[in-house]
Amino acid sequence: MKRLGLSRLAPVWLAAAPLLLAAAPTTLITDISQSRIDINTTFKGADLLVFGAIQYPAGAVPDAPPDIAVVVRGPAEPVTLRKKARVAGIWLNTDAVRFESVPGFYAVATTRPIADLADSRTTAIYEIGIRNLQLSPASAASDAETRAFEQGLIALKQQRGLFQEVAGGVTMTRNVLYRARIAIPAAVPVGDYTAEIHLIRKGRVIASSSTPISIGKSGFERWIYVAAQDHSVAYGLAAVALALFAGWIASLVTRRG
Amino acid sequence: MDLYLPIAEMSVNALVIILLGGGVGFLSGMFGVGGGFLTTPLLIFYGIPPAVAVASSATQITGASVSGALAYWRRGQVDLKMGGVLVAGGVIGAGIGQIIFRALQKIGQIDVAINIIYVLFLGGIGSLMLKEALGALRRARVIAAGGSAPPVRTRRHMPLVAALPGKMRFYKSGLYISPLAPLLLGALVGVLTVIMGIGGGFIMVPAMLYVLGMSASVVVGTSLFQIIFVTAATTMLHATSSRSVDIVLALLLLLGGVAGAQLGVRAAQRLAPERLRLALALIVLAVAARLLIGLTWTPASLYALYPSQ
Numbered sequence: 001m002k003r004l005g006l007s008r009l010a011p012v013w014l015a016a017a018p019l020l021l022a023a024a025p026t027t028l029i030t031d032i033s034q035s036r037i038d039i040n041t042t043f044k045g046a047d048l049l050v051f052g053a054i055q056y057p058a059g060a061v062p063d064a065p066p067d068i069a070v071v072v073r074g075p076a077e078p079v080t081l082r083k084k085a086r087v088a089g090i091w092l093n094t095d096a097v098r099f100e101s102v103p104g105f106y107a108v109a110t111t112r113p114i115a116d117l118a119d120s121r122t123t124a125i126y127e128i129g130i131r132n133l134q135l136s137p138a139s140a141a142s143d144a145e146t147r148a149f150e151q152g153l154i155a156l157k158q159q160r161g162l163f164q165e166v167a168g169g170v171t172m173t174r175n176v177l178y179r180a181r182i183a184i185p186a187a188v189p190v191g192d193y194t195a196e197i198h199l200i201r202k203g204r205v206i207a208s209s210s211t212p213i214s215i216g217k218s219g220f221e222r223w224i225y226v227a228a229q230d231h232s233v234a235y236g237l238a239a240v241a242l243a244l245f246a247g248w249i250a251s252l253v254t255r256r257g
Numbered sequence: 258m259d260l261y262l263p264i265a266e267m268s269v270n271a272l273v274i275i276l277l278g279g280g281v282g283f284l285s286g287m288f289g290v291g292g293g294f295l296t297t298p299l300l301i302f303y304g305i306p307p308a309v310a311v312a313s314s315a316t317q318i319t320g321a322s323v324s325g326a327l328a329y330w331r332r333g334q335v336d337l338k339m340g341g342v343l344v345a346g347g348v349i350g351a352g353i354g355q356i357i358f359r360a361l362q363k364i365g366q367i368d369v370a371i372n373i374i375y376v377l378f379l380g381g382i383g384s385l386m387l388k389e390a391l392g393a394l395r396r397a398r399v400i401a402a403g404g405s406a407p408p409v410r411t412r413r414h415m416p417l418v419a420a421l422p423g424k425m426r427f428y429k430s431g432l433y434i435s436p437l438a439p440l441l442l443g444a445l446v447g448v449l450t451v452i453m454g455i456g457g458g459f460i461m462v463p464a465m466l467y468v469l470g471m472s473a474s475v476v477v478g479t480s481l482f483q484i485i486f487v488t489a490a491t492t493m494l495h496a497t498s499s500r501s502v503d504i505v506l507a508l509l510l511l512l513g514g515v516a517g518a519q520l521g522v523r524a525a526q527r528l529a530p531e532r533l534r535l536a537l538a539l540i541v542l543a544v545a546a547r548l549l550i551g552l553t554w555t556p557a558s559l560y561a562l563y564p565s566q
Contacts, residue, residue, distance in 0.1 A: 041261055042260070043261040044259050044268050079563065080564075081561070081562055083559055083560055084559050084560075085559075089553055090369070090552050091553070092369050093365045093368075152558070152560035153562070155558070156560055159558075187267050187268075189266075220263075221263040222263075224504060225264065228264055229500060232500055233493075233496070236493040236495075236496030236497055236502065237493070239316050239496060239502050240316070240319060240492050242508065243316050243317065243319040243323075243489075244319060244323055244485075246320040246323075246515065247319070247322065247515075248323055248324070248327070250323070250518070253515075253519075
């Protein structure tokens with residue numbers, strides 16, 4: 001009887017499906033405090049605030065707190081990591097490994113430690129966590145050696161604040177509002193960044209959103225940088241002229257004194 | 258006061274850099290040396306990338322040498338002909354140095370190479386200066402005690418220099434030698450200017466005196482004259498190839514350097530020249546020792562990061 005009832009109801013289910021599907025996915029609404037970070041003369045780093053709300057289907061806020069991972073990453077570039085070794089008493093650069101895609105900046109803030117959010121396969125797919133970054137080392141060295149280089153690279157980047165992992169860096173309000181503060185250090189590379197926000201429940205990413213951020217030199221800094229890159233001859237001549245002028249002024253002061 | 262350097266791409270304390278320039282300027286005013294050999298390593302200790310430190314320090318030396326060169330010029334103590342030959346050699350040397358610099362950068366040994374060359378040159382020249390200064394102090398003491406000082410050995414120039422072909426007259430320097438000698442000397446110092454970010458006065462001045470045998474009155478002025486041109490050429494080379502000249506950094510250094518040099522000149526007038534030379538020798542050796550420690554002690558991190566070309 002029950003079976004019959006269900007199948008009789010089937011057309012109703014089908015008719016309701018588009019409606020249900022439209023309402024079913026949980027969505028993330030995200031905003032950031034600055035979509036452009038200007039590096040000017042007094043730049044000492046910046047605090048980027050990533051915040052937003054979770055929109056539940058039919059406004060059904062769950063009782064269990066959801067997990068959020070906020071990933072801010074900068075442009076990837078190839079880098080070479082060199083390792084020093086003692087040769088005849090002197091520390092020389094000996095071995096080198098080239099990494100094809102190292103983000104210039106990578107910060108992840110999560111509600112809980114990454115290992116508790118999801119299994120390692122999921123966090124690896126979404127590159128959540130520094131250990132899950134695909135740095136693409138290109139070398140003929142053994143796996144152990146490559147791993148050692150990878151750890152060396154990560155340690156260097158962490159030391160400069162360019163790789164960050166903050167468990168508990170995302171705060172939730174009433175299981176709906178979330179926010180995370182990402183510290184951008186002064187030595188941050190310029191370029192196009194993205195802030196990705198992943199909503200994780202029961203070990204699965206159920207919603208994601210992405211927002212672009214651009215970090216660039218502005219005003220005087222930009223002017224100098226562009227001049228040095230694009231008009232290097234004029235820039236060099238200007239540097240020499242400026243130095244000569246400063247020396248000449250100094251000589252005038254000296255003569256009077 | 259924090260300031261973001263556009264080329265070094267880092268935030269520095271402007272006051273620290275100005276004071277650093279001032280301290281080096283003080284020493285250069287006191288001892289009559291350019292001070293590049295101190296500026297570059299100090300900037301690297303502070304955390305400025307070595308390539309930027311070397312290039313910007315060359316720019317700073319151009320400015321720092323101008324006032325000194327002008328002062329000697331007014332007193333007619335610059336041998337233009339000799340200076341011209343040295344500059345020609347220096348520019349050739351700077352070109353060679355640039356090729357070496359790029360090659361070392363490519364194989365990832367530039368930092369180590371800069372350090373090793375510094376240790377060798379500062380160690381060697383510091384020891385020679387120390388020996389000379391101690392000898393001068395001893396002579397001064399013997400004279401003060403009423404004794405007759407042992408004669409200082411004098412020689413016009415090295416026999417090798419006299420053997421070079423094609424002689425030329427340098428009136429102000431009081432020399433009749435082959436221009437090849439100063440050309441080679443200029444080239445050698447030019448190579449070092451590019452790699453080490455120094456003016457090279459502390460190598461050039463003794464070499465002019467003891468290798469070429471120039472008359473002492475024009476040595477410093479002519480050396481400063483050639484430093485202006487060779488460091489200017491070096492700035493151009495770095496600006497167009499490695500693009501590592503930080504104009505803001507150079508200006509900060511100059512700002513402090515100009516003031517420091519004035520104080521240094523005044524301080525020097527109250528001290529005996531032998532003691533000054535002794536103090537300079539000790540400073541040079543101390544920098545060499547600090548760099549040697551950096552090369553031989555186990556570094557805090559075994560890894561270093563370089564952008565891939």
